[in-house]
Amino acid sequence: MTAPDPDRLTDLGKRLDEAQQRQAAGAKRPPPSQAGIAGRFATELVAALVVGGGLGWCIDWLCGHFGFHTRPVFLIVFFVLGAAAGIRNVMRAAAEINAEIAAKSASKPEEK
Amino acid sequence: MAMNPMEQFAIKPLIAEPVLHIAGHPIYFTNQALLMIIVAVVSSLFLSLAVKPNRLVPNRTQSMAELSYEFVANMIHSATGEDGLKFFPFVFTLFIFVLCSNFFGMVPGSFTVTSQIAVTLALACLVIGLVIVTGFMKHGIGFLKLFVPHAPWYLLVLLIPIEVISFLTRPISLSVRLFANMLAGHTMLAVFAGFVVSLGAAGGIYMGVALAPLLLIVAIMLLELLVAFLQAYVFAILTCIYLNEALHLHDHH
Numbered sequence: 384m385t386a387p388d389p390d391r392l393t394d395l396g397k398r399l400d401e402a403q404q405r406q407a408a409g410a411k412r413p414p415p416s417q418a419g420i421a422g423r424f425a426t427e428l429v430a431a432l433v434v435g436g437g438l439g440w441c442i443d444w445l446c447g448h449f450g451f452h453t454r455p456v457f458l459i460v461f462f463v464l465g466a467a468a469g470i471r472n473v474m475r476a477a478a479e480i481n482a483e484i485a486a487k488s489a490s491k492p493e494e495k
Numbered sequence: 496m497a498m499n500p501m502e503q504f505a506i507k508p509l510i511a512e513p514v515l516h517i518a519g520h521p522i523y524f525t526n527q528a529l530l531m532i533i534v535a536v537v538s539s540l541f542l543s544l545a546v547k548p549n550r551l552v553p554n555r556t557q558s559m560a561e562l563s564y565e566f567v568a569n570m571i572h573s574a575t576g577e578d579g580l581k582f583f584p585f586v587f588t589l590f591i592f593v594l595c596s597n598f599f600g601m602v603p604g605s606f607t608v609t610s611q612i613a614v615t616l617a618l619a620c621l622v623i624g625l626v627i628v629t630g631f632m633k634h635g636i637g638f639l640k641l642f643v644p645h646a647p648w649y650l651l652v653l654l655i656p657i658e659v660i661s662f663l664t665r666p667i668s669l670s671v672r673l674f675a676n677m678l679a680g681h682t683m684l685a686v687f688a689g690f691v692v693s694l695g696a697a698g699g700i701y702m703g704v705a706l707a708p709l710l711l712i713v714a715i716m717l718l719e720l721l722v723a724f725l726q727a728y729v730f731a732i733l734t735c736i737y738l739n740e741a742l743h744l745h746d747h748h
Contacts, residue, residue: 419725422672430667435660461660464653468660472668475661479736 420480427472435465500685504610504678527614530599530606538595563591567731574735575742582738585625589618590731597677597723601716609726610677615670622734623666630741640744669733676726680719687712 439461446453506525513521545560553561567587571579593609600607608614630638642658643651687708694705 419729422676426668426672426675427664430671431660431664434663434667438660438663461656464656465660467653468657468664471657471661472664 423476424473427476428469431469431472432462432465435468436462438465500682500689503606503681503685506611526606527608527611530596530608531614534592534595534599534608537599538591542591563587570728570732571735574732575739578742579735579738582625582735586731586734586738589622589734590727593618593673593730594724594727597727598720600677600681601719601723607677607681609673610681612670612674615674616666618673618730619666619670622669622737626737626741629738630744633742634744638741638744641740665737669730673726673730676722680715680722684712684715684719687715 436458439458442457442461443454446457506527508523508525509529510524514524515522541556542560542563545556548554548557550557564587567590568580568583571583571586575582596608596614599605600610627638630641634640642655642662644654644658646654690708691705691712694701694708
């Protein structure tokens, strides 16, 4: 049995450290799949429309309850606001995903 | 043979008599309640027994418990920073509950708790409720600044309702994402299983064709295991992101 070469040992140590760092960076977040991103955007958009429309409908119902006949006005207004909120949500989700991808590619530049 | 792929999601009372009455409504002990109890008991027993021997060099069971602990702790730390760690028990319980519900649902013949919107919406409302309570406790009335973006005043008239709606969307999108993923996956499995049964019943050459959906089920099953984990992860990480916003207002701007 030959004595281990110190150069090879330090080299191995370095490679182990690198591999560990890579694993730590990768293990934190599973990669966002294309279908996952699409599903996320769709739910964000639709949920905002539903919440907006529902809120408007509720306000209309409440107004009608107190004798003001505002029915479809608030429904329409809040539906449009809901659409805007949905787009805001999607933009926010896109920014989060971008930040995630940027953080990942920054942590392992050798793959670029 | 008539097969209904949605039949697996039916909630049936296991005991014919109502267990108790709340405000005149009968409360039954259903298959859903049973599965939730099984999930809660099995996961807490497993985690507490796994770390009981407290070995310095963990065996497989203990490392599973320790790895899940570290995984969630890292997740909270990276999403909310140091002061988010006091929510560790909440996020960990939530993550383990959703994860175990998803995995128990993968056992053929069992019931998927997270495929019921009632369950996921209740969990999501719990999360948003905690976010609101935390925000008001930490910042007082200043928490409402979350709804006021940096913009000139005439735009705020429009932007504040949009931000409020956007905030109210969160429990919906959080719960619908988990529920829809589980529902879609399990329906797909049942549909393909139905193909196998009908092709097999047709006999002759169709028996050979039945092999194709059977193999596909195996592949979908593996995919569903990934989805089961991923959706539990997404639920937990979004909880962390929302808690982070309540803890550090507008830090992300």
